[in-house]
Amino acid sequence: MPRWASRASAAAVLLGLVGCAGETPDRARIASATLRDTGAGWVLEVEQQLRFSPTMLEALSNGIPLRLAYTLDCAPWRGGHAIELRYAPLQRAYTVQPSGQEARRFGRRSAMLSALDRVRLPLPEALPADCPGGVRVVLDLTGLPTPLRFPALLRPEDWRMVSPKASWQAAAR
8 A cells, every 4th residue: 555545544534533522512511510619628510411322321231331531621720530430230230430439329320310410520729719610521432341442433423422611610719
């Protein structure tokens, strides 16, 4: 194969992957993001609307964990959080586990999905008080088991979940 053909193939694959990264506001939308002082520190309270595809729900019901990745930025600070969704068939329990926190258990999938309508993301103490920022949620495809990653890239309509960026206002500290 000529050198230019291999470069063209690589460019086509790269453009295809970039196209898969587009926002899906019909599937993931952040309604509001508000800074709250809990007394033990600041948290970002996110009200969101997530609509999982039948493929995602089937994977979850078959014990495949799904990972929601939250990107937080407030120039020059950037950070992130993750929430892992899991189903344990032997225990017949769904769990929601934010990074660095204890898992919450649910007996029904609908209860677990309802709990995702509002999440609280802890913020570092070093975050400037006058910092308005933004938050976005994405279904992290790198968290899928390796055999599912390639099909997820081939069928993005079944797996893509990317919210538009939502802003939060600076809070008086």
